[in-house]
Amino acid sequence: MAMKINQLEIENVKRIKAVKIEPSANGLTIIGGRNNQGKTSVLDSIAWALGGDKFRPSQAQREQSVIPPNLKIVMNNGLIVERKGKNSALKVTDPNGEKGGQQLLNDFVEQFALNLPKFMDSTSKEKAQILLKIIGVGDKLVVLEKEEKEQYDERLTIGRIADQKEKYAKEQPYFNNAPAELVSASELIKQQQDILAQNGENQRKRDRLHQLEQEDQRLMEQIQELQRKQEAIQADLVIARTAAQDLEDQSTAELEQNISDVEEINRKVRANLDKEKAEDDAREYRRQYDQLTKQINDTRQLKADLLKTAELPLPELTINEGELVYKGQQWDNMSGSDRLKVSTAIVRKLNPECGFVLLDKLEQMDMDTLKEFGDWLEAEGLQAIATRVSTGEECSIIIEDGYVVGQEHPIIEDKKTEWKKGVF
Numbered sequence: 491m492a493m494k495i496n497q498l499e500i501e502n503v504k505r506i507k508a509v510k511i512e513p514s515a516n517g518l519t520i521i522g523g524r525n526n527q528g529k530t531s532v533l534d535s536i537a538w539a540l541g542g543d544k545f546r547p548s549q550a551q552r553e554q555s556v557i558p559p560n561l562k563i564v565m566n567n568g569l570i571v572e573r574k575g576k577n578s579a580l581k582v583t584d585p586n587g588e589k590g591g592q593q594l595l596n597d598f599v600e601q602f603a604l605n606l607p608k609f610m611d612s613t614s615k616e617k618a619q620i621l622l623k624i625i626g627v628g629d630k631l632v633v634l635e636k637e638e639k640e641q642y643d644e645r646l647t648i649g650r651i652a653d654q655k656e657k658y659a660k661e662q663p664y665f666n667n668a669p670a671e672l673v674s675a676s677e678l679i680k681q682q683q684d685i686l687a688q689n690g691e692n693q694r695k696r697d698r699l700h701q702l703e704q705e706d707q708r709l710m711e712q713i714q715e716l717q718r719k720q721e722a723i724q725a726d727l728v729i730a731r732t733a734a735q736d737l738e739d740q741s742t743a744e745l746e747q748n749i750s751d752v753e754e755i756n757r758k759v760r761a762n763l764d765k766e767k768a769e770d771d772a773r774e775y776r777r778q779y780d781q782l783t784k785q786i787n788d789t790r791q792l793k794a795d796l797l798k799t800a801e802l803p804l805p806e807l808t809i810n811e812g813e814l815v816y817k818g819q820q821w822d823n824m825s826g827s828d829r830l831k832v833s834t835a836i837v838r839k840l841n842p843e844c845g846f847v848l849l850d851k852l853e854q855m856d857m858d859t860l861k862e863f864g865d866w867l868e869a870e871g872l873q874a875i876a877t878r879v880s881t882g883e884e885c886s887i888i889i890e891d892g893y894v895v896g897q898e899h900p901i902i903e904d905k906k907t908e909w910k911k912g913v914f
Contacts, residue, residue: 492845
């Protein structure tokens with residue numbers, strides 16, 4: 491059973507003289523009144539009574555009073571919490587009459603329930619961390635967010651390099667008429683030398699033919715004497731004619747032109763190779779970028795799945811990029827009512843045994859928003875004790891000069907206390 495406040499009695503705390511309140515079990519109990527009448531003192535008294543000395547006001551005893559503070563709170567399970575006497579000593583009595591101390595209160599009182607502004611004033615990321623902690627996925631989400639951050643940073647770097655490579659590739663010239671590989675000038679020269687050598691050999695063979703023909707002429711004149719020599723020469727002549735019959739000289743003009751143009755050709759080839767290399771680099775970095783994008787999306791999906799399966803305090807409440815989001819809105823874009831809903835729901839989740847929360851300064855809410863928030867509290871079975879600078883019908887009680895309007899209150903004279911019907 492969630493613990494709530496059934497009744498509270500406060501005397502001589504800050505601006506309060508004597509106040510008795512029985513808050514509604516569910517929904518809003520609004521303490522109204524003008525400024526400086528003791529509304530906030532009621533909340534401070536509850537926080538001190540239940541939260542311990544760290545919530546004790548710096549000037550707890552009412553000014554001009556010689557009687558020390560006296561606080562008594564009765565919880566819905568019958569537990570009685572009292573602070574009274576010169577030192578405001580704590581006394582906790584459970585329904586069975588057994589006494590306890592602050593540790594017993596700490597088991598069911600959530601600190602943020604006593605000081606909701608502390609939660610609401612924290613940063614959006616701090617709120618998200620508190621929520622992650624209570625739903626039990628904080629450590630896992632931290633790991634995933636770290637992975638996503640590393641992947642995002644790496645992708646950012648890869649994307650910049652890919653953009654640079656693509657820009658560089660586009661700026662490079664390309665020559666369609668250039669060969670695919672660099673041309674070697676030494677290879678062209680060697681080819682030229684081979685052709686010249688072949689042509690020289692051809693010329694040698696022609697010269698040899700001419701020599702044989704002349705010699706044959708001479709031999710013809712001396713045929714009788716040089717018969718045997720003539721036969722040998724004629725045999726050689728047949729061979730020489732056969733070898734020279736299909737000889738054809740090759741032109742070196744194209745090679746000479748290629749040798750002359752080799753630097754220009756190679757410049758174009760190098761430009762084409764550079765462009766192709768830049769395009770390959772750009773495609774590779776773009777592939778890495780796309781791969782990292784997929785990893786980031788996978789990581790974000792894991793985060794979403796993790797939060798989807800977690801037991802969140804409110805429907806439509808989630809965490810996006812380390813910040814609270816409710817109904818699609820981050821904290822700074824939420825309405826005042828939604829902020830209070832989120833805060834109250836998270837406080838309840840922090841300690842499900844704490845069924846109440848203290849709220850100060852609800853005058854920021856218009857009547858419609860106030861009703862909407864009150865209806866939500868009642869539907870959720872939550873108790874909220876709040877203050878509002880107002881004396882309107884929305885107020886459950888009105889505090890004036892430290893008393894509840896229309897309630898019997900004591901006239902305090904020195905150390906004697908007498909109850910008298912107040913007239914307001």
